[in-house]
Amino acid sequence: MxxxxxxxxxxxxxxxxxxxxxxxxxxxxxxxxxxxxxxxxxxxxxxxxxxxxxxxxxxxxxxxxxxxxxxxxxxxxxxxxxxxxxxxxxxxxxxxxxxxxxxxxxxxxxxxxxxxxxxxxxxxxxxxxxxxxxxxxxxxxxxxxxxxxxxxxxxxxxxxxTTSFAHAAVEAALDHLGEEAGGEVLVVGAGQLGTGVVKNLLVHERFTRVVIANRTLARAETLRGEVADSRVEIVSLEEVEARAARARITLICAELAEPIVTVKGLSTTSGERLIVDLAVPRGAERGVELLPGVGRVDLQTMRERVDAVLDDRRAALDDARRIVSEEVDRYVDDQRARGASAVVSSLRGHFDDIVAAEMDRRTSELDRLDGPTREVVTSLVRGVVAKIAHRPTVVLKESAGSDQGVRLAEATRQLFDL
Missing domain, CATH: 3.30.460.30 (Glutamyl-tRNA reductase, N-terminal domain)
Structure with missing residues (x-):
């Protein structure tokens, strides 16, 4: 397998x-x-x-x-x-x-x-x-x-x-604001991504209110308890469109069956607005960025932003790849060793089953023997089988963790139908 x-x-x-x-x-x-x-x-x-x-x-x-x-x-x-x-x-x-x-x-x-x-x-x-x-x-x-x-x-x-979408999303919002005050921010979603966004937003005093909208209000309340910040307000998903029309920035971080921020909902608003749409499928309807004063950042934009700063991490990326290579080698060696051990165990069990089956098949003949003679015969049979199994067992153990060991283990499975 x-x-x-x-x-x-x-x-x-x-x-x-x-x-x-x-x-x-x-x-x-x-x-x-x-x-x-x-x-x-x-x-x-x-x-x-x-x-x-x-x-x-x-x-x-x-x-x-x-x-x-x-x-x-x-x-x-x-x-x-x-x-x-x-x-x-x-x-x-x-x-x-x-x-x-x-x-x-x-x-x-x-x-x-x-x-x-x-x-x-x-x-x-x-x-x-x-x-x-x-x-x-x-x-x-x-x-x-x-x-x-x-x-x-x-x-x-x-x-x-910048270590996460949450961090990068808030940086995008800050870049859009420039020197302006942050005002009210709406975050849709209180899952892992939404939680990260909220925590990154609250680091900045310029955001006077952070509104969290979530499908399950209890989860949003738990998040409010975690951050313990008086600027946090909780609303239902049904209130999103109205609050998005008020918010200076809306960040969408939830799984949604259909867009929750629409062109119609924003068409009557005035002033600058930014929609940071991190949802897939899209949380903001196509075309909202065409409305006067409405900007949009989506996953494609985020990818371009991150690509622009990757040069600062080239050395770290090389170190990470080295560690991954080491860990993959360790994982593969461990799995091969475990595989060899399993094959050896199965092989021994297979031989034991053969001995037991043959002894059962010959029960009537063995019953004619006296006790000591029967023990000698049984010991002899088991000893011969153990000798036959010894060499394959030693080779499988010695080659465990190598490419040859993988081939031998697979051949053993095939030969003995293990």
Missing amino acids: ALISVGLTHEGADLELLERMTVLEHDWAKVVRTLVSHRHISEALFISTCLRTEVVAVADRFHDALEEIVTTLALVSGVERTAFEEHLSVHFDRGVATYLFDVAAGLKSVVPGEHEVLGQLRRALELAVDERTAGPQIQALVNHALSAGRRVRHETTIARG
Whole structure:
């Protein structure tokens, strides 16, 4: 059984396609259940965020599993496969580990080193475990990836400065304001991204009121309790359009089935307004930026902003890649060693089963022997089988962790039908 990952990311697809392919988090469970219902997929993890929609799976046949994954992505997104198939990023076996470790380290993020991706991976794993679609292989892979991601942030400077969409979004808002007072700011969403945005906003005294709108008011109240700032106000999603017309800046950080800020809702307002739309699908209707005085920053704009400052982090990126390479080697060696141990255990069990079956088959003949003679015969048979198994066992253990060990382990499985 081998690892395979298939996904669509900002590196290979434009924002419009990513938006169409996005699956809201409350539907992830259905996706992983669909994946493991296929014949060639035994484990599955799914993640769909603003800039990536991806599947990690354990499969017995690469091409058949790839077909099953692509079919599932088309089904759950409602997008014809011909529209996205050529944009897919596909990895196999060791390549899956390298890619996922890069993701966890923030090397595949628009904002290198950002922290949100660790939380996203953790939630995806927790859901897959709850749905019983993540077995030992995926759990080992993702947990090691999370560990590698934490090590990268601890040992390099990749996470200094602008370290998240939340931070970058607030910087974009500040740049837009210039020397003006901040006034009232509306934040739509109180999840991980929205929480980061609110906390970054409250660092600045120029924002006199930070209004949080969330689907679940209790979650927004929890956030207000965390920040303990009198400038925070809580409203429902139904009040967003009216409050967006008042707010100097609106930041949309929630998963929404349809745009919550519309051209009609802003058309009667006056003065400068900025919409920072971090939602996928889009949280602000197309065309709002064409209204007089309304500016718009979206994920594409954010990507361009970050690209402009990446040169400051080249050394940190190189250090992060070195750490990821070390961690991938460690993960692969560990998995190979575990695989060899499992094969040795299975081989011994296989031989023990053969001995037991033959002894049972010959019970009537063995019953004719006296006790001491029967013990000698049994010991002789077990000793011969142990001698036969000794050399394969030693070679498998000695080659564990090497390419030769992988080949020998697979050959042993095939030869003895383990």
